Structures are given as C-alpha cells and as structure tokens.
Amino acid sequence: MELRHLKLVREVADKGSLTKAMENLYLSQSALSHQLKEIETHLGAQLFHRVNKKLILTGAGQIVLDSAKKILSEIDKTENSVKKYVNGDKGLVRLATQCYTCYHWLPTLMIDFNKEFPKVDIEIFPGVTENPDKLILDGELDLAITSDHNDHPALTYTELFRDEMMVVVPTGHEWTKKPYVEAEDFREQNVFIHSYPIESVTLFNQVLMPEGVKPKKVMPIQVTDAVLQMIKAGLGVQVMARWMVDPYLSDNNLELVPVTKKGLFRTWYAAHLNQPEAPAYINNFIEHLKCNVGGVCECEGEC
Template identity: 60%
Template sequence: MEIRHLKLIREVAETKSLTKAKDALFLSQSALSHQLKEIESQLGTQLFHRVNKQLILTNAGKMVLESAERILKELEKTERSIKKYVSGTSGTLRLATQCYTCYHWLPSLMADFKKEFPNVEIEIFHNNNADVEDQILDGSIDLAIIYENSNRQNVDYHELFRDEVFAIVPKNHPWAKKSYVEATDFADQNVIIHSYPLESVSLFSQVLIPEGISPRKVMQVQVTEAVVELVKAGMGVNVMAKWILEPYLKNEDLELIPVTKRGIHRTWAAITLKDENRPQYLENFIHHLRCNIGELCCCVN
C-alpha cells in the first residue's frame, strides 16, 4: 500500500464520494475508482459499502483509515519540519569551543540570536578534549570555535578575529618589570592551563615545545576566576588573552607581560562542515559571532 492509497482512503472516508474526493486529490473519478479497486484487490476485502450513492467504511476500511490518519499526520509533521529546516527558520545548532574561556560571552550572544531565530535550539558541548574538527566531520557538532586549525578537507573555516595572549602575574612578581618574557623564563615556573593536551595550548605549541622548555609544574584549572585567584596568590603563572582578563584587571592586582618579543598571536575561526545547503540560521550564527565576540575581543586588544 502506498501513500497515495492512504490519502485516497482518508479523503473518500471524509467526503463519502469519489466525485467529491477527486477535486481534493487532483485526479479524475475513473483514476480514483481504479486506485480503490487496486487497494481492495491487494487487501482481499472491501473497504467501503455502497449505500445510497455514498461510500461508507467497512470495518476493514475503518482499520485502514486509522492507520492512514496516523501515518499521514506523522508524514505531514515531518514535511513541515523539513521545510522549516531548509528555510533556515527551525532546527538545532550543536556548538563546541576549543577554549573554555569562550563560554562567558555565550549567554548574551544566544539572547541576540534567539530574537532572530526563536525556533532554533542551541546545544552546547563542553568536552574540548576531543578534536573538534573530527567532531565536525563525523556530524557530532554543527559548529566549533577554534584558534588553531589544520585546514582539513571538507571543513569550512570562517575567520572571526585575531588576538594576542599575555603572561599574567601579580604586581610583585619578578616578571612585572620585564618588557617581555622568553621561553626560558618559564622553566622555573608553575604554569596554569585551562585544558590538555599541551599541544593545544598556544604557549606550548608556539613557544615552549619548539624551544624544548618544560615548566617546573603544569596545573589544569578550567575556571577563569580560579586561575586569576591562583595567579594573584603567587601559585603560578598563566597565559591568557586580554579580552578574557578584562573584568579582572580593574583592581590593578595583575600585570600583563608579552610572551617573546614578537608575541603570541592567534586567529580565531568558526568551523562548519562544507555544505552548499547549510541552513540559514547557521550562517547567521557565524555573523552573530563576528558581531559579538569579534568586536568585543578586538576592542580590548
């Protein structure tokens, strides 16, 4: 039995007439009559009684109608959902970021985005130990925000902004009077990082690993407030962007020191799967990223 058969049963059951049903189904009466005979022959039973020029459902017909209404209702619901998805007005956006410190800007960005796309749900994935580019490729997430990329095939990189990271130390730290610090300066320091692996941390990938320098100790702390308090207490040093630290610099307890004479610079990008049929809400979310975090980060560097 095909979908067209189910639609025929539903329409004839409602109108009780092939003549009336033909207008709704855009078929001739003879074509409908042929289809009805085809269904009844396939099922081996009558689906309608002919009573006073009306077609009245038999018990078998009622069973088919019950299934037809359920199936057609579900198909119509799916069709509406697909149309909304294709038009970019409805869907789910699964988001991850390579850096834990990015999440503080997310609530305000989501509020702006929701005004434009109220029917798009945003799911946030916090596990950044996994390779987010692999997650994009296997379909686990739809968009990731990263600052290091490998130019994978089938991944689109949408540049957002550039920033610089600085060593943060308390005012009384020996580095406080330096114009910049070098890789060797970190050899006798406790270095606080947000997450492993070390290869994903800019300080290590751009400075320490190429120079073959290992700090005295590496500590993982994922909460920015806790990192700042540990640095202020002299428990270690951290390397972070100024835009992330901006709320904590007002009390003047911290000093920012460039790392190496050339500095450590990062290019942030939103990455998505290469897809010509990418939903409109995904394109607009990237635009919101540029407008929200892009302007925020550029204006404080």
C-alpha cells in the same frame, strides 16, 4: 500500501467520488481508479461500495481510513516540525569552547539572539575542551569555538576572529617592564596550562619546543578563575587568548605581556556540521559569536 494509497482513501471517503478527489490529488480519474484497484487487490478486500454514482466506505474501507488519518496526521506533524526546525522557530544550540571555561560574553549574546529566536535554547558544555570535532560528528554538539581547523569533509569551520595570545602575569611582575617575552624567559618560570598533551598547547608547540626550552614546572589547571587567582598570587604564569582575559583585568591585579617580537596569534573558528539545509538559527548564532566574542559584526547592526 503506500502513502499515495492512504491519501486516495481519505480523499475519496471525504469527497464521495473519484472525480471530486481529483482536485486535491492532482491525478486523472483513470489514474485514481487504477490506484484504487491496486490497493483493493493488495488487501484482497473491496474498500468502497458504489451506490448511485457515489463511493461509500465498506467495513474494510473504514479500517483503512482510520489508519490513514492517523498515519497522515503524524506525517503532517513531522513535516511541520522539520520546517519549524529548519526555519529556526524552535530548536537547541549545544555549544562548547576549546580550552577555557570563559563565558563572560554569553549573557549579551543570549539576549541579542533570543530577540530573534525566542524558542531556541542554548545549552553549554563547559567540560568539553578536547576533540570537540568528534562530539559534533557524533551528534552530541552543534557548535564549538575552536582554534583547530582539521578540514574534516563533514564539518564547516566558519572563521570568527584572529586574536593575540599573551602571557598573563601579576601586577608588578618583572615581565611588565619588557615590550615582549621570548622563549628563554620561560625557562625559570612555573607555567600553567589548561590540559595535556603538551604538544597541543600553543605556547609550547609554537614558541618553547622549537627553541628547546622547558619551563621550571608545568601545571595543568582547567578552571579559568582558579588559574587567574594562582597567577595573582605569584605562583606562575599562563599564556591565554586576550579576549578571554580582558574582563579580568579591571581589578588591576593582572597584566598582559606580548609573547615574542612578532606576537603569538591564533585564529578562532565556529565548527559545525556541513549541512546543506542547516537551521537558520545556527548561522544566525555564528554571526552573534562574531559580534559578541570577536567584536567583528557582519550583520549591519542587527546583532
């Protein structure tokens, strides 16, 4: 049995004739008659009695009709749910950022985003810092803010902004008198990183390793607030994206110093599945990321 057979039984039972059923099924009377004969042959049972030019359900027909109503109703619900999901009426954005536990930009983003999509929830995965691409491909994440661009054919990387990586030092540190620091300056320093492997850390793969410089000590700390407290105490330094550190500079206990004369920059992306019919709220959320995280708004004031 196919869905067209179930629709036929439902319409004929409701209208009482093939002629009237034609209006909703958009098929000729002969085509409907052929389908009815087809399903009756398949089931080995007559579904309608023909009484005074009217089609009346048999006992077997009633069984089929009861099932048809349930099945077609579930299909209608599924189609409506998918349409609402695609149009952004209801959904979920599961989000992670690479490397840091900084979400100071999130409250403003959520307020703006929820004005347009009040039924879309945002779920944060703060522990996800490595290989978010795999989690997106596995269906465990919807979006990741990342500086990695792996060109996976199943993923889309939407550029958010380009930001400078700067070394965070305590107020009064000797480096604050320099216009910038170079690789050699790190040789006698304790350097905090977010996590290993060391080759994945921007400071190391772009500045220190090419110059053959090894810091005095390397210490991984994954919580932003904790590492900044360590820096304030004079226990080490860390190179971080400026947009992540800016909110912490107001207490005047931390300062930023450029790394190398040319500066150290990274481009940030929103990584997500390459879906031809992605929910409308996904693209909207990415625009809000540009506005609230990168300060680059392309939504003409609507963000």
